[in-house]
Amino acid sequence: MCGIAGIIYRNGNGAHRIGRDITSMLQAMKHRGPDSSGFALYHSPGRDLVIRIKLADANTPRDLEFGENLRRHRREIATRLRTAGATIHTIDDVNEYTLSVTLSYDSDIKRLADHVESVPDAEVLSAGHALEIVKDLGDARTVSAGYHLDDYFGSHGIGHVRMATESDVDISNAHPYWAYPFSDVAVVHNGQLTNYHQWRRRLERSGHRFASECDSEIIAVYLAEKLQAGSSLEDAMRESLEDLDGVFTYICVSEDALGMAKDELAAKPLVLYEGEDMVALASEEMAIRAVLDREIETYDPYEGQVMVWTR
Amino acid sequence: MDAVSAGGEARYDARGLVELDEVVPRCSKIDGDSATLDAEHLTTRRINLELRWLLYEQGVREVTVRGPGARHSLGAGILTRCRITFEGSLGYFACGIIDGPEIHITGRVGWSACENMMSGVVTIDGNAGSLIGAALRGGDVVVKGQVGARTGIDQKGGTIIVLGTAGMMTGFMMQRGRQIICGDVGPGLGDSMYDGTIYVAGRVSSLGIDCVPGEWTDADSELIERKFRIHELGSPPEFQKFVCGKQLYNYDNLEPSERKLVL
Numbered sequence: 001m002c003g004i005a006g007i008i009y010r011n012g013n014g015a016h017r018i019g020r021d022i023t024s025m026l027q028a029m030k031h032r033g034p035d036s037s038g039f040a041l042y043h044s045p046g047r048d049l050v051i052r053i054k055l056a057d058a059n060t061p062r063d064l065e066f067g068e069n070l071r072r073h074r075r076e077i078a079t080r081l082r083t084a085g086a087t088i089h090t091i092d093d094v095n096e097y098t099l100s101v102t103l104s105y106d107s108d109i110k111r112l113a114d115h116v117e118s119v120p121d122a123e124v125l126s127a128g129h130a131l132e133i134v135k136d137l138g139d140a141r142t143v144s145a146g147y148h149l150d151d152y153f154g155s156h157g158i159g160h161v162r163m164a165t166e167s168d169v170d171i172s173n174a175h176p177y178w179a180y181p182f183s184d185v186a187v188v189h190n191g192q193l194t195n196y197h198q199w200r201r202r203l204e205r206s207g208h209r210f211a212s213e214c215d216s217e218i219i220a221v222y223l224a225e226k227l228q229a230g231s232s233l234e235d236a237m238r239e240s241l242e243d244l245d246g247v248f249t250y251i252c253v254s255e256d257a258l259g260m261a262k263d264e265l266a267a268k269p270l271v272l273y274e275g276e277d278m279v280a281l282a283s284e285e286m287a288i289r290a291v292l293d294r295e296i297e298t299y300d301p302y303e304g305q306v307m308v309w310t311r
Numbered sequence: 312m313d314a315v316s317a318g319g320e321a322r323y324d325a326r327g328l329v330e331l332d333e334v335v336p337r338c339s340k341i342d343g344d345s346a347t348l349d350a351e352h353l354t355t356r357r358i359n360l361e362l363r364w365l366l367y368e369q370g371v372r373e374v375t376v377r378g379p380g381a382r383h384s385l386g387a388g389i390l391t392r393c394r395i396t397f398e399g400s401l402g403y404f405a406c407g408i409i410d411g412p413e414i415h416i417t418g419r420v421g422w423s424a425c426e427n428m429m430s431g432v433v434t435i436d437g438n439a440g441s442l443i444g445a446a447l448r449g450g451d452v453v454v455k456g457q458v459g460a461r462t463g464i465d466q467k468g469g470t471i472i473v474l475g476t477a478g479m480m481t482g483f484m485m486q487r488g489r490q491i492i493c494g495d496v497g498p499g500l501g502d503s504m505y506d507g508t509i510y511v512a513g514r515v516s517s518l519g520i521d522c523v524p525g526e527w528t529d530a531d532s533e534l535i536e537r538k539f540r541i542h543e544l545g546s547p548p549e550f551q552k553f554v555c556g557k558q559l560y561n562y563d564n565l566e567p568s569e570r571k572l573v574l
Binding site for chain 1: 380381382383399400402403418419421422437438440441456457459460461478479497498
């Protein structure tokens, strides 16, 4: 089933409590997916690059070497970031197994990500000048509290509650997916893709890496490749309706835009509220009402529709 | 029968439906045979229990529910003649398997509203999601806004009236009944329909398999005028009629037609 949600404030101001908003929306849809919750949040873009790195997963055995491995891998990551040519400003231990690194780097992000991921068990969750992805097991409130998202200010964001149907329940297989190796793009998806393996093979041949076994990751990497080739977000999303098979509704975000796409069978729900100051969309209207206390009018986009809003 | 009984045993409401872990809140303001329920801080289950308690045990005939907050499954399973007004929007599976009530929703509804409805009237002032009137058996469903995909899928009777546009595969596998769509409809109209009639006033993107234009008769005009008059929808626009082409239709070879009549 899964639940997806997104919100974008249209005044270009990055001072909205986006972390709290997405948490409320996801918590209202907890019944759609109890396995994991995830957030892709956008703060005001800065000059520095922020990368979030996972050192271990939920199902990594917590054996005697666990703590020592984490410390060793953390040191190795710092070394490899420097080897890749980055100047590290801060390394923040978000929790036991998650790092948030702020750095200056102006070369190929793929090179940077591949350097980090050459450390055992390390995975780059997100990379961008505005984007930060947070995902973990548990409901939205648990994840939000664990990662202090209540005080996260920004302009737009998306979220996902997962009911696993296609792959494992762990952090790697949780949404949102970062559009490796394209900075500041993330995707959440509700549905099933039936030509996953064809696309995965095709994209792997062009040098992309996949961090999970989840079909939804295809959408993120597919869009990243289109964006790298110079397509606009909207064009890339339109093309995805032709190229991806299955039933899906997904939300994609970039540094300054948020878009939705619905497959041609309209098999997965999405409710949309378009206000003057903000746009909110979610699998269920209850989620939108969780962040708006006034009476609102919403509608469902039709089959094959792609819509994009900018902040 | 009271919905609350002592001990950890299963409890049953007035209609014999099991209620494992919930009590009737009994918080409505009852005034003669009408009542007002403030649902803002109640759970879905408590709202539905309260509705049943009011209608089956307190003899209330008219209920106004304030603040439904787009919760799912509200107003489901009401099997008596009554009048219910929801002031706001409902979520998925609103007013399913009902028999008799006249329901007015001032907001919108989510997916699968009025599923398997047997009789009564449901009027929705706003939009509706996909699958409205799925497996509808009887009664009238009136949507004043737009509807999503697969409206009246597997419809077996009754009438669905939509003043706005409708999505893809409207009337998919419809078996009986009528749909009156005033706006445009998406691709695959009436795909694989067995029987029934779909009237469309707007543009049709494409017809589904075995759905063909039908011949207009006086009975069609009479039906549309009557429905618009009863539901106070103004003067009807001009409609096209679509029916089943019966090319996919070979049931007469498999079973006697008199058996089909009781479908």
